[in-house]
Amino acid sequence: xxxxxxxxxxxxxxxxxxxxxxxxxxxxxxxxxxxxxxxxxxxxxxxxxxxxxxxxxxxxxxxxxxxxxxxxxxxxxxxxxxxxxxxxxxxxxxxxxxxxxxxxxxxxxxxxxxxxxxxxxxxxxxxxxxxxxxxxxxxxxxxxxxxxxxxxxxxxxxxxxxxxxxxxxxxxxxxxxxxxxxxxxxxxxxxxxxxxxxxxxxxxxxxxxxxxxxxxxxxxxxxxxxxxxxxxxxxxxxxxxxxxxxxxxxxxxxxxxxxxxxxxxxxxxxxxxxxxxxxxxxxxxxxxxxxxxxxxxxxxxxxxxxxxxxxxxxxxxxxxxxxxxxxxxxxxxxxxxxxxxxxxxxxxxxxxxxxxxxxxxxxxxxxxxxxxxxxxxxxxxxxxxxxxxxxxxxxxxxxxxxxxxxxxxxxxxxxxxxxxxxxxxxxxxxxxxxxxxxxxxxxxxxxxxxxxxxxxxxxxxxxxxxxxxxxxxxxxxxxxxxxxxxxxxxxxxxxxxxxxxxxxxxxxxxxxxxxxxxxxxxxxxxxxxxxxxxxxxxxxxxxxxxxxxxxxxxxxxxxxxxxxxxxxxxxxxxxxxxxxxxxxxxxxxxxxxxxxxxxxxxxxxxxxxxxxxxxxxxxxxxxxxxxxxxxxxxxxxxxxxxxxxxxxxxxxxxxxxxxxxxxxxxxxxxxxxxxxxxxxxxxxxxxxxxxxxxxxxxxxxxxxxxxxxx
Numbered sequence: 001x002x003x004x005x006x007x008x009x010x011x012x013x014x015x016x017x018x019x020x021x022x023x024x025x026x027x028x029x030x031x032x033x034x035x036x037x038x039x040x041x042x043x044x045x046x047x048x049x050x051x052x053x054x055x056x057x058x059x060x061x062x063x064x065x066x067x068x069x070x071x072x073x074x075x076x077x078x079x080x081x082x083x084x085x086x087x088x089x090x091x092x093x094x095x096x097x098x099x100x101x102x103x104x105x106x107x108x109x110x111x112x113x114x115x116x117x118x119x120x121x122x123x124x125x126x127x128x129x130x131x132x133x134x135x136x137x138x139x140x141x142x143x144x145x146x147x148x149x150x151x152x153x154x155x156x157x158x159x160x161x162x163x164x165x166x167x168x169x170x171x172x173x174x175x176x177x178x179x180x181x182x183x184x185x186x187x188x189x190x191x192x193x194x195x196x197x198x199x200x201x202x203x204x205x206x207x208x209x210x211x212x213x214x215x216x217x218x219x220x221x222x223x224x225x226x227x228x229x230x231x232x233x234x235x236x237x238x239x240x241x242x243x244x245x246x247x248x249x250x251x252x253x254x255x256x257x258x259x260x261x262x263x264x265x266x267x268x269x270x271x272x273x274x275x276x277x278x279x280x281x282x283x284x285x286x287x288x289x290x291x292x293x294x295x296x297x298x299x300x301x302x303x304x305x306x307x308x309x310x311x312x313x314x315x316x317x318x319x320x321x322x323x324x325x326x327x328x329x330x331x332x333x334x335x336x337x338x339x340x341x342x343x344x345x346x347x348x349x350x351x352x353x354x355x356x357x358x359x360x361x362x363x364x365x366x367x368x369x370x371x372x373x374x375x376x377x378x379x380x381x382x383x384x385x386x387x388x389x390x391x392x393x394x395x396x397x398x399x400x401x402x403x404x405x406x407x408x409x410x411x412x413x414x415x416x417x418x419x420x421x422x423x424x425x426x427x428x429x430x431x432x433x434x435x436x437x438x439x440x441x442x443x444x445x446x447x448x449x450x451x452x453x454x455x456x457x458x459x460x461x462x463x464x465x466x467x468x469x470x471x472x473x474x475x476x477x478x479x480x481x482x483x484x485x486x487x488x489x490x491x492x493x494x495x496x497x498x499x500x501x502x503x504x505x506x507x508x509x510x511x512x513x514x515x516x517x518x519x520x521x522x523x524x525x526x527x528x529x530x531x532x533x534x535x536x537x538x539x540x541x542x543x544x545x546x547x548x549x550x551x552x553x554x555x556x557x558x559x560x561x562x563x564x565x566x567x568x569x570x571x572x573x574x575x576x577x578x579x580x581x582x583x584x585x586x587x588x589x590x591x592x593x594x595x596x597x598x599x600x601x602x603x604x605x606x607x608x609x610x611x612x613x614x615x616x617x618x619x620x621x622x623x624x625x626x627x628x629x630x631x632x633x634x635x636x637x638x639x640x641x642x643x644x645x646x647x648x649x650x651x652x653x654x655x656x657x658x659x660x661x662x663x664x665x666x667x668x669x670x671x672x673x674x675x676x677x678x679x680x681x682x683x684x685x686x687x688x689x690x691x692x693x694x695x696x697x698x699x700x701x702x703x704x705x706x707x708x709x710x
Contacts, residue, residue, distance in 0.1 A: 009054040014047035046366055049343040053374050062332030064380050072331030078386035078408045082326050084449040085412070086212045089457060090146055090220070093120065098220030099146060104314060105130050105138035108194045108272075110159070110227065117629040118618050119154035125161075125194060125272055128310065132158045145459045150630035150664045152618045163276045164193075164230055164263065167285035168252035171292075176245025178288050178295045183305035184243050185286070186275050187313070189254075192236040193273045197222035206322035219320055230254045230263045230273045277303055336378075341370035384408070386445055390438065398434050405441035412448050416441060417471060417655065423648030424473050426641065427551065427603045432520035444470055456661040458616070464666075465614045468634070468659050472652045474612040478635075478683055487605070488541030489639070489673050495538050495546070498578035500569055505579075506560040513588070516556045522596035530601045533594070535580045536572065544673065546572060548641040550602035556595045558588060566591045568598070606640040612652075613683075614666070615701070620686065620694030630664045633701055635679065638670030667705070675704045 022043060023029075057064075066072045074080070090096040093111045100109035100122070108125040122143065126135035136156050143153055166189065172181055207218035228236075233252055240249055255262055257276055278284035278299045288295045343366055382388055383404065391397045406416055419425065425433045447462065447470070454462040469476035508514060524530075531537055536546045549555050555571050557579075566588045569579040583594055613635045621627040634656055637643050653668050660666045671679065682700055685693040 009051055011044075011047055011051040014050055015044060018043050018047055042362070042366075045343045046370070049341055049370050050373075053341070053370065053377075056335065056374070056377055059335050060332055062330075063335045064332075064377065065384065066332040066334050067381055068334050068336065070331060070334055072329075074329045076385055076387065077381065078384070078445050079329065080449040081329050082209050082212070083321065084453065086209065086216070086219075089453055089455065091216075094223075094225050095217050095220060096120070096143075096146070097225070098217065098223045100139055100142055101221050101223055102320075103127075103138050103142055106135050108196070108223070108227075109139060110195065110225075114154040114624070116154070116624045116627075118151050118627070119624070120151060121154050122156045123159045123270065124156065125159050127314075145457070146454070147458055148456055148664075149458050149464050149614070149632060149661055149666075150616060150618060152616070152621075154624070157270070159227075159270060159272045162263075162271050162273050163257040164254045164273050165257050165285055166252070166254060166275045169250040169287045169289060171247040171250075171289050172245050172295070173247055174290065176290075179298055179301035180305045181243060181245050182286060182288060182297055182302050183309055185240055185246075186277060186302070186306055187309045188239045188243070189233070189236050189275050191313070192239065193228040193230060193275070195224040195227045197224065206325075207320055208322045208325040209328075212321070221320060227272045277306060341374050342367055343370060387442055392431070392435065395434075398438065401438055402441065405438065405445060409441065409445055409448065412452060414444075414448060414452075416444070417651075417658070419651070421647060422651035423642060423645045424651060426645065426648065427520075427607060429518040429520050429553075440470075440473070456664075458614075464659055464661070465612070468614075468655060469612055471655045471659065472612065474610050474636070474652070475608070476613070477611050478613050478680070487537070487547075489544045489547055490541050491543060493538055493540050493543050495542060496535050498572055498576070498580045499535075500567065500579040500581050502577050502579070504562075506562070508558075508560060514557045514559055516553055516558065516595045516599070517592055518553050519593070519596040520600070522593065522600050524601040524604045525597050530598070533582050533598055534602075535582070536570065544639060547602070548606065548644065549573065551599065551606045551641040553596075553599050556582075556599055558591055558595070568595045603641075606642065610637045610640050610643055612636050615683075615697070617698065620698045622692065622694055626695070632664060632666045634666050634668045635701075636668055636670050637676065639673045639676075643670070669701060669705055670708070671704070678704070 062072075065077055090099040093113060097109050097111040100106065100111070105127050106124050107127045110123040112121045112123075113119075114121045122139060124132075124135050124139050126132055130138075135158065139156055140153070143156075147153075166186065170181070170185065172178065207215075211218045231254075233254055237249060237252070240246060240252075253262070254273075254275065263273065278286070278297070280299055284297060284299070286297075288297060344363065376383060386408070388401070390401050409416060419437075425436065428436055447466075450462040451467050455464075455467075457463045459466070465476050468474075525533065534542075534550065536542050536550070549572060550570065557569050557571065559567050559569060561567050561584060565584045565586055567584045568582040568591045570582055571579055582598060583591065585591055585594075615633045615635060617628045617631040617633070636652065638649075642648050649670065656666050656668055679697070679700055682693065682697040686697045
């Protein structure tokens with residue numbers, strides 16, 4: 001836990017520290033002879049100014065982050081409400097049942113472990129007016145977002161309802177409304193039979209932040225693991241006795257509407273029991289009495305009251321939180337914090353300094369130091385902003401921004417990985433690398449509350465794969481190919497030979513003029529110009545080595561030809577004797593622009609093909625046992641300029657270990673282009689649900705893994 005902050009600095013405490021310090025600094029010859037006089041010394045003025053700054057800094061954080069005009073934007077400050085920050089992802093099967101039961105399309109969901117580990121059987125009671133198909137579709141979609149990686153639904157079925165009749169005698173008081181009491185009784189018993197904890201009068205009104213912090217399951221509806229047993233109606237008596245207006249309960253019993261007999265003790269699996277509302281005066285066996293005399297009941301009024309009670313229950317079911325306690329993102333009181341401090345001006349006129357000009361340098365130094373302390377207070381909303389303008393030409397400003405983003409991310413329990421030696425920035429020059437480091441963190445900070453909420457799940461936007469894709473700077477999805485660009489990689493491709501010999505190059509007066517100054521923002525070339533300016537491309541494509549080489553800015557150089565034109569050249573490999581000529585012109589700057597556009601085009605072709613996708617073995621099954629529990633494979637592009645580097649691969653594999661849930665083994669599988677072409681149709685067939693496609697995909701991935709390992 002964070003320790004308590006020290007008390008704010010007071011004037012007396014500062015003066016008690018300052019005077020001995022001044023005496024020590026002067027060799028114990030300085031004495032404050034003015035300490036008991038009406039005047040104020042320069043030292044005491046400085047202490048007073050410091051105490052003023054301490055007072056301002058001790059304002060509530062909410063006040064300090066509120067703009068002078070009263071504006072307060074939590075999103076701009078990277079502040080998320082407790083509903084987004086506190087945990088809420090279902091962990092156990094019981095949590096999952098409660099979370100799925102919160103949907104308005106269903107009345108209740110039960111979750112049980114299937115025969116095989118990692119599989120779950122889900123049973124659904126549709127909500128009022130909802131078809132079985134719609135209820136199943138809703139549960140399936142919700143489950144897909146919150147299921148843990150490595151788990152899946154074995155089956156989702158609708159529970160059969162077995163209707164019961166309620167009989168018994170209930171004594172009410174003179175203030176009770178008989179029809180409302182009867183509806184409440186029917187509702188409470190049905191809640192118990194459907195496996196809900198009582199949430200009516202006298203129950204929980206909403207979980208506070210402390211409740212959720214201590215018990216994360218408090219955000220879900222309070223449910224039981226199993227439906228209620230109709231032979232144990234006594235379990236609902238406590239809830240019935242809490243209904244306002246009920247005096248006593250006698251001879252309560254449940255019988256089958258179908259047979260008229262009592263329900264057997266061994267209740268059937270897959271069946272939920274429900275009390276039927278009366279449809280006529282003769283249809284009710286429930287008797288309400290007042291002072292021992294029966295009270296007439298109106299079935300239509302009971303049905304109307306029952307609908308109102310059920311609607312109130314659904315509203316509570318979808319909102320289990322104390323909204324007043326969770327509403328903490330209100331603006332504070334604007335506080336004015338000056339950016340400059342004049343220690344003399346902070347005092348009443350009678351006490352202000354009247355001295356010689358020789359003291360001005362001292363006063364100016366003190367005021368500048370005090371201003372440096374006070375200035376950050378006036379810029380806190382901008383200083384802690386999730387997004388703000390940066391002076392990209394100032395390395396110190398960039399560094400401070402990165403440090404602040406790391407601090408805001410650390411407040412949510414995360415730490416950004418080091419990337420300096422990881423090869424992540426293989427395509428970026430120093431300027432682009434600095435911009436990416438900031439944008440990478442800003443984007444992660446914005447998504448982090450949702451990613452933490454769905455941590456360990458298969459959620460398509462914020463789950464394990466999404467977090468991995470962001471941290472590794474890869475594209476989430478199935479492996480891409482170069483087919484869209486009309487380019488194929490072929491080891492045996494017949495390519496035009498380089499035409500410019502090294503010995504024919506005319507070196508410029510300045511050797512550095514041969515280097516291509518990088519511009520990461522240069523616009524990539526359209527496809528037809530790219531093909532025209534890339535002589536290493538044939539009709540059938542190019543080789544993998546040249547595909548990667550063309551994305552390396554160090555492979556390009558500029559040199560003059562015999563006509564004194566500047567040539568843009570590509571060195572096909574290090575220390576090559578001949579170069580590919582990409583273009584020429586009189587203006588060197590035009591060739592620099594062309595070279596950057598050409599290099600960026602090939603970098604884009606490499607970058608767009610770098611993907612990561614997650615194939616869970618449980619999703620490849622065709623039966624109940626033909627899969628590995630808690631096992632998944634990360635398919636990774638392994639044939640581009642960046643993904644062939646050992647440093648980058650090590651970084652990605654470390655991120656997989658870091659992000660993977662503790663119970664799941666995610667195996668990285670780096671794919672060559674040939675392996676990717678083999679898997680692509682198998683993945684497509686599997687996603688289309690073709691019979692046997694899962695097993696074929698698993699076998700192909702195993703064969704590629706074994707071949708790579710050998």
